[in-house]
Amino acid sequence: MWIFDWLHGLPPIWVYLLIPLAPLAGSLVAGLGGWFLRERAHWAPIAGVAFALYLAIFVLLQVLHGQTFYGNVYTWAVFGNLPVHIGFDIDSLTAVMLVVVTFVSLCVHVYTIGYMHDDPGYARFFSYIALFTFSMLMLVMANNFLQLFFGWEAVGLVSYLLIGFWFTRESANQASLKAFLVNRVGDFGFLIGIAAIYHYCGSLDYRTVFAMVPSLVGQTVTIIPGHPWSVLTWIAILLFIGAMGKSAQVPLHVWLPESMEGPTPISALIHAATMVTAGIFMVSRMSPIYEQSATALSVILIIGAITALFMGLIGLVQNDIKRIIAYSTLSQLGYMTAALGASAFSAAIFHLMTHAFFKALLFLAAGSVIHAMQNEQDIRKMGGLRAHMPITYLTFLVGGLALSGIPPFAGFFSKDLIIEAVGESSLTGATFAYVLLVLGALVTALYTFRMFFLVFHGKKRMDEHTQEHLHESPWVITAPLIALAIPSLLAGWFFIAPVGLGAFLDSSLQIRAQWNTIGEIAAHWQGTGAFLVHGLESWPFWLAILGIALAAWFYLLHDGVPAALNRLLAPFTWVLRKKYGFDAFNQLVFVQGALLLGRRFWHWGDEAIIDGGMVNGSARLVARAALSWRRLQTGYIYHYAFVMIIGLVLFMTYFMIWRG
8 A cells, every 4th residue: 555655665574663652752751741742642653553554454464464473673682591572472472462452551641631631631541541552562573571561561551550540549550459359369370371481491482482382292290299280370370370360360359340440542542442451362372382381271261251141240339430340351351361371362353353443432431420420420319311411422332232243233243253252162161161151141241231321321310410511522522432432332333253263364373173163163164244143042142142132121111120120139239239258358368468467567576576685686685785784894903803813824825725
């Protein structure tokens, strides 16, 4: 295409370098020059991310024509026999991720102009989100585990800054700290996994490690005496622990709903295209390792399915519009994780892509609603917004239908493909996972349209002041909604075959024949239309329709039914409101336990041993010794003479007896 002609004259390495460096430059300009730029601080980050998107599309087109890249740019440091390279792995998987990350990030950047225009931290926020984009790009482009870990930790650090952006709120500070600490738990396992890879392979370069994987098959390591583990299973599970933290899988999911304390644009960016998708991408990239361990795949499959259903159920009892969407993110990440466990890596990436579009759309549309509602987030205080916000209404509907898996919206194709792949799997736990994922289709549609009907339909439940000021959001907010609604509607049609069925991603993934569920589906592929017709005959579709119908019955036609059901199912809803006790358990065991342990160390260690014994104790000892020895200073000459005589006698005795 002519708009990319000038790029053909650049060395490919410069194109790859500019993709992450453009957002980084925008971040530095906004961060260091924000005091001067003020309300114009958005121009540099937006220009940087837009340029990165332009280059990402160019790279995608190049990859489509067979031009890939794998190599190092420079050596950053050398530690003994371990060189630390900065390098890139540009293949089909990377190309898809680059376009998704930069496109969603650009929409969020533009949206932020309208949403954060009155915030005193306007420039700082743009600096952070551009830095967030840079970190994610470095993660997906890495060709070695250390660079991957750099991007991994960088997105965690910037998410801490963004979740706690409104640092004057105690709840925001607690949420950011919770996200940081929970991710450190996962990252500890991830780091041990990387160390194990270096120990057994002697390298952290992707291709070198993947080439050595067959030689590790059959090797064992003893973690618990008498119980040897497969080395590859051990490494795969350790790496997945890191993915559980970043991609918020049970039980390391507790930080994600709390991240709603950050501004809505960052909620969209974290939940749609950056941090939470890092774990899905990482496991897909490590497919040569995971395909050698049926145990690891089964663990991933079961954890993903449990997360998909049980986190969706919590969304049914939430009333904060952002938290409902947050729990839907947890549920959809569970679908992606289950796909990884079924070796359907391409289906997971396909759902990652479609989910990025419709989840960013839902969050930004929710932000548009919150903006119009004078920062009110409780859906019980909304209602009847359809007439006042037609663009937000229609785009929210598109996102809701895509999330619920209704054809022909994008979410239908990716979610249905995952459920089909899990149903085809022969791994341990596949049947259990399939049942949970099918039931999840009902739950997803129910909580999504409960939210939709309470927000946009029915009678108005807000105060008079809010009603008088209801209006559609400005174009800088609605334009990104429209831009995201288009792929939320059409992406499934165009990308299920090349991305979902692996035709485009095959060169980036390694799948063993006995677990190739996507290959089984592709072998019977008869086109997108036939897949859609098949979907209309399947359980997930009709359960989704049932969920929408139940939501309409409960919240539009018989609004007294939900209250009656709450009373009837009080024990069940209590468990859901308590979020299965995860937060209470963490608070009691880890938080209170840490405080109790800290107090004990303070009393016994600091007060008793250090202050009481070593500091004050040594001072008391010196004082007592001084009091004792001062009595020898009598001032009488004959006392001193007597001591000298005694000393002389002792010395003479010593020399005569022991030295004579």
